[in-house]
Amino acid sequence: MWSFFSRDPTKDFAYEVGEPVRGLEDRSVWTLHKGKKRGTQDEVSIFLFDVQKNSETLFDIAKASLKKLKTMRHPSLLHYLDSCETEKFLYVATEYVEPLATHIEDMKLEGQQRELFLAWGIFQITRALSFLNNDGNMRHNNVCLYSVFVTLAGEWKLGGFEFLASQGQDGSNPIPLKILPALEIYDPPEKKDPSKLKSMTKCSTDMWGLGCLIWEAFNGPLKTQPALKTVDHIPKQLCTLYCELVSANPASRPNPADIITRCRKIGGYFKNDLIDTMLFLEEIQIKDKVEKGKFFSTLSSYLDNFPESVCVHKILPQLLTAFHYGDAGSFVLGPMFKLGKLLEDADYQKQIVPCVVKLFASNDRTTRSRLLQQLDQFIMHLQNSTVNDQIFPQVVHGFLDTNPIIREQTVKSIVHLAPKLNYNNLNVEVLRHFARLQSKDDQGGIRTNTTVCLGKIASHLHPQIRQKVLVSAFVRATRDPFPPARQA
Structure with a gap:
């Protein structure tokens, strides 16, 4: 019985505490550490x-x-x-994040990638505050650089709930005492001017905090309140809103829901390709097939301007989910292969290759055509065994397809597949189909390309077969009635 009461509570806590993470110091009651889940090591x-x-x-x-x-x-x-309390410590496990202050300090993004990243982040915190102020009828009371955290996917998450309160809960003092001196710099001016307390709204305190956060996102940590008047580094399209947020009059500060509506209009700060993309992906389950097709067909052209962390950890997983569980079909191929280039090989094998194998088994001609056209983008990541056992048996059907475009693309694909094919698949199967296509196909272009491709894969053929096959193939080509075939 006594062993039950004296046992270590952390044994039920499924997480290990790792090294400390800089960035919060004296601006939070918590210290932040890296951690891992026992068993999975997540x-x-x-x-x-x-x-x-x-x-x-x-x-x-x-x-x-x-x-x-x-x-x-x-x-x-x-x-x-999860969380755990002992006599010495209170532990709280969350998704993996780092303080925004540290993230911005170490950030290597420049130009448009940096601009889009900051706009997407500020949008997310504005959305979080709209949820708290309007839907939850609460005030956060601690919005600043040090209450915001960034995930691996580049998403900004609002934390720091130490001073969060429900509307009307605070009685005569609606702005709480921060206790931590370093946080007092973020107190709105009405805290020192009781005459302005009457004009406070349910969101005025947090909107002041949002203004401070915006200033810090572009300037670094706030050292003195008068510095908020310096707007040199704040984007022009954000300046008017920013000035409203840090207005000395609480009633002049806008509601976060109105901010989102205003800034999502054409020309607004929140109206850009990254935010449009992220919001579409959040609502992809309710989009119809036409909307998804249009979205995925244009996505590749935007990806170079998006931060890599967002692409790899947010957009790519959404694409894979849309492929596996939705009706996105072959439209996802372009952006999926483009983002796949950012992955380590082990991650590529785990995430992209299963999709490729699944797609090659598709009966949809459009899908097979797009795969064959883009083979050069992913063939280097495919293991030889995968090519021979799972992909080639599907590709070979293309030699017999009634659609000449598929037959021609199948022939061309062998140039990329040949280095990975085993003896039987290359020296027997491929050559058997090539011989038939070169002599009997009714399309002159296919007969021509078969001869050309045979020349390109010659170095991969077995030496004992190479000369015999090439001589008969080229002799056959010289008798072709189609002039380009004779010249090939």
Whole structure:
């Protein structure tokens, strides 16, 4: 019985605490650590509160913020996984993130990629605040550079719920005392001017915080409040809104829902290719096939301007999901292969190759045609065994297809496949089909291309077969009634 009460509570906590992560320091009651899930070794973040080093008041704040984190779910709020309390520490496991302050400091993005990344991030936090202020009837009371975190997919998540309160909960003092001195710089001016408290709205405090966050996103950590008047680094299309957010009059600060509506209009700060793409992917389940086809057919042209982290960890998984569980079909091929180039080989084998194998088995001519046309983009990632056992048996059907375009593309594809084909598939199967196509196909262009391709794959043929096959093939070509075939 006594062993039950004395056992270590962390044994039930499925996460290991790793090295600390810089970026929060004196601006949070928590210290942030890297972590891993036991068993799977999946990366997570661990927010740690030291019970013995901190005051009872801060401990109460930490426990209250944990309670709020547990109960709230939104795509732009920090995602809670698990927690554990011991005599020494309070542990909270979340999705893997890093502080926005650290992320921006270390960020290597430049030009349009940087601009799109910041716009997408600010949009997400504005959306999170609209959820809290309007849907949840709550005030966050702690919006700044240090309450925002960034995932591997480049998504901004709002955390730092230490001072979150329901509307009307605060009584006579609607702006809470921060306790941590380093956070006082983010207090809105009405905190020191009681006459302005009456003009506060349900979102005015958080909109001031959003203004501070925008300033810091483009300038770095805020050192003094008067610096907020410097707008040199803030994009011109955002300046008017920014000035409204940091207005001394609380009533002049806009509602976050109105900000989103205004900035999503043509020419608005939130109206760009990245945000359009991310919002489409969020709603892809309710889009019809025509909309999906149009979206995927134009997506490749935008990808070079998107941050790599967003492409690899957010857009690509959505494409794969759309392929496996939706009706996106062959439209996803272009962007999928383009993003596949950003993957390590092990990840390519795990994520892209199964899709390729599945697609080669498709009876849809359009799909097979697109695959054969783009073979050069992924053939280098395919194992020889995969090509011989799973892909070639599907490709070979193309030699007999009634559609001449498919037959011709199948012939051309052998140039890419030949180095990976085994003896039987190349020296027996391919040559048997080539001989038939070269002598009997009714399309002169296919007969010509068969001769050309035979010349290109000659070096991969077995030496004992090569000379015999080439001589008879080229003799046959010289007697072809189609002039280009004789010249090939």
